[in-house]
Amino acid sequence: MKIGDLVRYRAASSETTFYHNDWLGLIVREIPGTDEIKVIEWTHRNKGRDRGSYRARDLVLANEDR
Numbered sequence: 001m002k003i004g005d006l007v008r009y010r011a012a013s014s015e016t017t018f019y020h021n022d023w024l025g026l027i028v029r030e031i032p033g034t035d036e037i038k039v040i041e042w043t044h045r046n047k048g049r050d051r052g053s054y055r056a057r058d059l060v061l062a063n064e065d066r
Helices: 014-020
Strands: 006-009 024-031 037-043 049-055 059-061
Antiparallel strands (some): 006 059, 037 049
16 A cells, blocks of 8 residues: 555454445655554545545455546
């Protein structure tokens, strides 16, 4: 994963899958280190936007056909 990739959150349970299902995010920054933190600009079902930091292993590429 790199800056500019579209990602989805990898949910740990079916409850969080429902909550994060409509979220689509863009990697806008990378923080090096063991967890490979990615800063994501999210859009989601309530048409809102927010930004957060997530471990690379908790994300899935949405545009894997590249």
